[in-house]
Amino acid sequence: MTPKDDELFDAPTPVMVLVRPQMGENIGAAARAMLNFGCARMRLVAPRDGWPNPKATAMASGASPVLERAGVFDTLPQAIGDCDYVYATTARGRGLTKPVLTPERAMQQARVLAAEGKRVAVLFGPERAGLENEDVARANAIITVPVNPAFYSLNLAQCVLLVAYEYARLGSDTPPEVLAMAGTDFATSIEREKLGDHFEDRLAEAGFFHPPEKAQAMRLNLRNMWARLHLTRADVQTLHGMLRQILRGQGR
């Protein structure tokens, strides 16, 4: 374990509780899904094939530290005994009166609770049948992913993935949109101006700005285009060169 790992496991991310998971492969895939979005705290309730499970480890690959530190419990009440707020993921309506939340809203709440020092858990049921009513009754609220009602096929790891994704997304400092610089410089204003002048002069000579009453608007549109294109310095050189070469070719 590296110090970085410790930081990951100490982060107050939701505890993902796999209740009576069946296939080791799915436990491993869930660990990967979690770690993709910085969630490392896993608990297992009565895994069908015992624990540790070599198939889980093989599938987890780089996410095996999640499995190594996973808590294993005989019953759900033991697994969530120290948790302050518990969500149950379930696709179907239940005969239980309880709030039903989107993953987004639930993870908004989870972030607020975590900031208050509360421990949040999310329950995921066995692959085939999902959580029993017995399990759901122990949760404070239900998470239901709003899927196409005519087609629902999310598997265990995909459900874990969406919950972990929402938790990460809502706390992410990734800017929603950046312009990748890719090691190159954008053209300065003066370079853009000179490029604009070059094209404008040659185009004027070629009789492009016609009829005269539209010339000013056409020039303005061109200036605006150069500014809008996010040209790099290399782009500007390319465009100068293209224009020169075309005129040279014509002159022949």
Next chain:
Amino acid sequence: MTPKDDELFDAPTPVMVLVRPQMGENIGAAARAMLNFGCARMRLVAPRDGWPNPKATAMASGASPVLERAGVFDTLPQAIGDCDYVYATTARGRGLTKPVLTPERAMQQARVLAAEGKRVAVLFGPERAGLENEDVARANAIITVPVNPAFYSLNLAQCVLLVAYEYARLGSDTPPEVLAMAGTDFATSIEREKLGDHFEDRLAEAGFFHPPEKAQAMRLNLRNMWARLHLTRADVQTLHGMLRQILRGQGR
């Protein structure tokens, strides 16, 4: 095909373009991931094992209509020829100057474009290596899922799943939080009042509201609790019965 299917395929959801996909199973899994969130328009560029692919069909199961209507193209330019705006999904930074967006921001844009009648495409690369720079150069913008930088393991279908999920989420009319009624009625105010009275009377007789200077605040807290609990009519009957039975038991 049912009329409902036609509606699904006519919806202006993003066209999901799998570029040189390798495993049939992953094409099928991508179709399922799409259909979970109401996206049905798939295109394939030069699938490695030809088309149709029985392994894709087997994996797609209920999502096989997505595969049956998928367009198949030899080259990427052919596949996106009629698309107005193209996103390329890629994990790594590229030597290409281009906007890089989160899935959320990209799908916000995609909804605006779709509302204007524009056709949006999202490109997904082959399983092993992802999109080539040749492919990315043909896109208007890049989508990068903000994952844990120390661990990235999203597979093809998971990447499709997250993009389709974001598209659906941003247009969803699912309320972020509802209280499931589960076929039962909530208690009316008068029923809650009577329950409050019942408990208050019996608790007063038992000397619960002590010391006297705190009695009023204690009564208020109790009233507030009953109101806050979202009790059903059945809950109210259960609580009346519990109180009566406890007092009966004590009287013996």
